Structure formats: C-alpha cells, structure tokens
Amino acid sequence: MHRDDLMSEIQAAHAHTPLPAAPGRAVRIGIGGPVGGGKTALVAALCRTLRGRMSLAVVTNDIYTTEDADFLRRHGVLPDERIRAVQTGCCPHTAIRDDITANLDAVDELVALHDPDLVLVESGGDNLTATFSYGLIDKQIFVVDVAGGDKVPRKGGPGVIRSDLLVINKTDLAPMVGADLDVMRTDAERLREDRPTMLVSLREQPDAAPIAEWVTALVRARRS
Amino acid sequence: MLPLFLLADSRLPSGGHGHSGGVEALVDRRLVRSVDDLALFLAGRVRTGGRVVAAAAAAACTLASGTPDWAPWDAAVSARIPSAALRTASRAQGAALLRTVALAFPTPAVAALRALPRVHHPLVLGAAAAAAGADPGQAAALALHHLVGGAATAAVRLLGLDPLRVTAVTVGVARAADPVAADAAALATAAVAAGDPVLLPTEGSPLTDVLAELHRASEATLFAS
Numbered sequence: 001m002h003r004d005d006l007m008s009e010i011q012a013a014h015a016h017t018p019l020p021a022a023p024g025r026a027v028r029i030g031i032g033g034p035v036g037g038g039k040t041a042l043v044a045a046l047c048r049t050l051r052g053r054m055s056l057a058v059v060t061n062d063i064y065t066t067e068d069a070d071f072l073r074r075h076g077v078l079p080d081e082r083i084r085a086v087q088t089g090c091c092p093h094t095a096i097r098d099d100i101t102a103n104l105d106a107v108d109e110l111v112a113l114h115d116p117d118l119v120l121v122e123s124g125g126d127n128l129t130a131t132f133s134y135g136l137i138d139k140q141i142f143v144v145d146v147a148g149g150d151k152v153p154r155k156g157g158p159g160v161i162r163s164d165l166l167v168i169n170k171t172d173l174a175p176m177v178g179a180d181l182d183v184m185r186t187d188a189e190r191l192r193e194d195r196p197t198m199l200v201s202l203r204e205q206p207d208a209a210p211i212a213e214w215v216t217a218l219v220r221a222r223r224s
Numbered sequence: 225m226l227p228l229f230l231l232a233d234s235r236l237p238s239g240g241h242g243h244s245g246g247v248e249a250l251v252d253r254r255l256v257r258s259v260d261d262l263a264l265f266l267a268g269r270v271r272t273g274g275r276v277v278a279a280a281a282a283a284a285c286t287l288a289s290g291t292p293d294w295a296p297w298d299a300a301v302s303a304r305i306p307s308a309a310l311r312t313a314s315r316a317q318g319a320a321l322l323r324t325v326a327l328a329f330p331t332p333a334v335a336a337l338r339a340l341p342r343v344h345h346p347l348v349l350g351a352a353a354a355a356a357g358a359d360p361g362q363a364a365a366l367a368l369h370h371l372v373g374g375a376a377t378a379a380v381r382l383l384g385l386d387p388l389r390v391t392a393v394t395v396g397v398a399r400a401a402d403p404v405a406a407d408a409a410a411l412a413t414a415a416v417a418a419g420d421p422v423l424l425p426t427e428g429s430p431l432t433d434v435l436a437e438l439h440r441a442s443e444a445t446l447f448a449s
Contacts, residue, residue: 071374086242087242087445087446087447088242088446089241089242089243089378089381089446089447089448089449090242090381090382090446091241091381091445094241095241095242098235098237099235099236099239099240099241099320099325100237100238101236101237101238101239101319101321101324102239102242102316102320103321104323105239105316105319105320105323123379135384
C-alpha cells in the first residue's frame with residue numbers, strides 16, 4: 001500500500017470515534033516486562049484493534065529508542081505524530097519508576113496535541129523486577145512469555161504479582177519448549193490473588209481481543 | 225542544609241539519567257575509552273560549559289529572592305549554547321526538574337518559571353537552590369556537581385568503567401571545580417546587580433556542540449544527549 005493511502009486510512013480510522021469524547025481524561029496504561037516477551041507486539045495489536053474505537057497515542061522507552069517507534073510506523077498502526085520515543089540512558093526501570101519526568105513530559109505533549117482517550121506507555125525491555133510508578137500511569141500490564149520457561153510466574157516480582165493485568169504470551173510455543181501452561185496459570189493465580197491473568201498467543205491472535213476488551217472497559221469506566 | 229542535599233542527590237526525579245552530558249557521543253567515536261579520558265573531558269567541561277551553567281544557576285539563585293522576569297536570563301542561556309540539540313536537552317532537563325521543584329519548593333520565583341514554556345535547566349536549579357537555602361556560590365557548585373556526576377555515571381554505564389576509580393577521579397575534578405563555582409558566582413552576582421544577563425560568562429567547547437548535533441542525528445542512542 002502506498003504510504004499516503006496508508007496515512008489517510010489511519011486518519012480516517014481516527015476520525016471515527018464511536019465512544020463519546022472525554023477531553024483531558026486519557027487513560028494511561030503502562031506495558032512492561034522482560035526483553036522479547038511481546039510488549040511491542042502487544043502495543044501494535046492494541047493499536048490495530050482499538051484505533052477505530054478511540055483516539056490513541058503511544059510512548060516507547062525501548063533501549064534503542066527509535067526501534068519500537070519505527071516498528072509501529074512500519075506496520076502502519078499509528079501515524080508518527082502520535083508516537084514519542086523516550087531515551088532512558090541504559091536504565092529503563094528508572095524512567096518508569098524512580099524518575100518518571102521524561103515520560104510525563106512525553107505523555108503531556110501527546111495529550112496536549114491529540115487529547116487521546118488512551119495513552120500506552122511501553123517500557124524498555126527489563127527484568128522481572130520492573131514496575132511502573134502510578135504517578136505515570138493509571139494501570140499496568142506486565143508481559144512475560146512461555147519461552148522464558150514455565151517457572152517465570154513462580155519467581156514473582158512486582159510485575160508478576162501486582163500488575164493490574166498479567167499477560168503470558170506465546171502459548172503456541174509451549175509444546176516446543178516443554179512448558180506447562182497449567183503450571184504457569186496456577187502459579188500466577190496463586191500469587192496474584194484476584195488480579196487477572198491472560199494466556200495468549202499474539203502470533204495466533206493478532207487482534208489481542210481479550211486484552212483489548214480489558215483496555216476498552218477501562219476507557220469506558222473513565223468516561224462514565 | 226538538608227533540603228539542599230536533596231537537590232544534589234542523583235535520585236532526585238529530574239530526568240538526568242537520560243542524558244550523558246556529551247559522553248555517549250564521545251564513547252561512540254572512541255574519543256573517551258578510559259577513566260583517564262573521562263577525567264580529561266570533565267576537566268575541560270568544568271572550565272567551559274560548566275562555568276556557563278554554574279553562572280546561570282548562581283544568577284537564578286540571586287534573582288529568586290524576588291519574582292523575576294526570567295525571559296531575558298533564559299535567552300542569555302540559549303545564546304551561550306550554540307548547539308540546538310544541547311539547547312533542547314537543557315530545556316528538557318529544565319522542564320523535568322521543574323515538575324519536581326514546583327511541588328517540592330513552591331516559591332513565587334519557582335512559580336514564575338512556569339510562565340515560560342520550557343526554561344533552561346540551570347535557571348530551574350538555581351531557583352530551587354535558593355528555595356532550599358543556598359547562596360549563589362552553592363547554586364553554582366550544584367550545577368557543576370550535576371554536570372560532572374551525570375557525565376561520570378553515563379561513562380560507567382556505557383564503558384563498564386570501574387565506578388570506584390571513576391569516583392576517585394571525580395573527586396579530583398570536583399576540587400578543581402570549586403574555584404570555578406566561586407568565580408562563576410561572582411560574575412553572576414555582578415550581572416544580576418547590573419540587571420544585565422549579557423555579563424554572564426560565555427565559554428564553550430565547539431567539539432561538544434558538534435558532537436551533540438551528530439548525536440541527535442544518530443539512530444541508535446541510549447541517552448537523549
């Protein structure tokens with residue numbers, strides 16, 4: 001598809017917002033987790049699924065800052081002006097937890113420019129100890145993957161235990177890596193009490209439908 | 225004294241961890257490879273860009289006893305930073321620090337900083353330092369402390385330098401920076417007394433400016449500057 005066609009398609013998608021507007025009330029969702037778990041794939045999937053329903057913007061914090069933004073642009077999921085890349089100086093966890101000022105700056109700029117319904121803040125790839133400050137976001141999704149081994153949920157950490165939604169991605173790889181999905185689900189549910197866990201394969205479900213529904217419910221709740 | 229220590233702490237949320245003070249561009253070009261290289265670079269920065277930001281912070285500290293018109297002082301800092309990339313970095317760090325300072329030290333002078341869209345970092349630092357009880361010499365020293373500390377930390381992260389040796393050479397740099405701070409504060413006090421920001425010092429280091437521009441145009445960077 002020609003780039004101009006793609007851009008007009010994206011703009012048309014943004015012009016169509018069936019939900020009532022709620023100026024200045026963007027829901028901010030942090031997406032964190034270890035390297036390679038599927039954070040960027042999830043952001044791309046949410047953008048594709050939700051862009052027809054609501055106005056979106058994305059802040060990326062990847063270690064090679066422009067890579068994630070380029071990924072989103074290449075896949076045509078969001079126009080450039082709705083994406084900001086924040087550089088974190090080798091400390092992705094600092095930028096989302098201890099010193100959130102650069103990310104706040106990026107979020108505020110996107111809110112001022114676009115007044116979006118939803119801002120996704122994607123952390124750089126980190127480890128199981130990463131967690132977002134609630135000074136930066138309203139809710140956080142922690143993404144781990146099956147290929148990292150079925151003991152990952154048991155290891156815990158603030159992301160696995162206290163995130164508002166735990167996503168266990170790449171369920172399609174379970175037979176290949178000898179991971180037991182029931183063990184992962186049981187361990188996660190035991191550690192997380194009543195907080196939700198979703199096992200998905202973003203490769204097989206590129207619309208990320210259950211996660212998109214969870215996000216949409218948050219945006220609806222903000223507006224009611 | 226303790227509130228002032230908070231402003232010197234690298235844990236203060238101020239966006240500094242995302243900036244290397246020019247070190248990443250030097251490391252990428254193998255111009256800084258060792259602790260000794262870092263020490264040489266820091267000594268040069270203290271006497272040039274460091275002297276400028278120290279004077280700006282000291283001037284802001286003096287001005288902050290009232291409710292100043294910050295615009296001409298902000299313009300004076302811009303005029304002393306030839307690289308657009310470094311001006312952007314200075315304003316980004318000023319905006320980041322102001323988020324924290326506006327909550328922690330809500331004085332009239334700090335509130336007046338918010339009348340401008342994005343104020344340069346040393347002016348925010350100086351105004352906060354005044355609110356924390358600093359004199360202009362201490363505000364100047366604080367600006368140099370952050371310039372040295374930010375660059376040294378970035379070098380440790382990028383090159384895997386021995387942090388104990390880096391700390392040791394940083395102490396040497398800091399001792400040499402003390403008289404620079406005192407001198408910058410004297411110049412700043414005179415500039416404020418004359419009501420003329422043109423009197424602030426104007427040293428620079430062209431390589432830092434050129435590399436900052438190249439850094440901004442580079443694809444894969446870990447630090448914003």
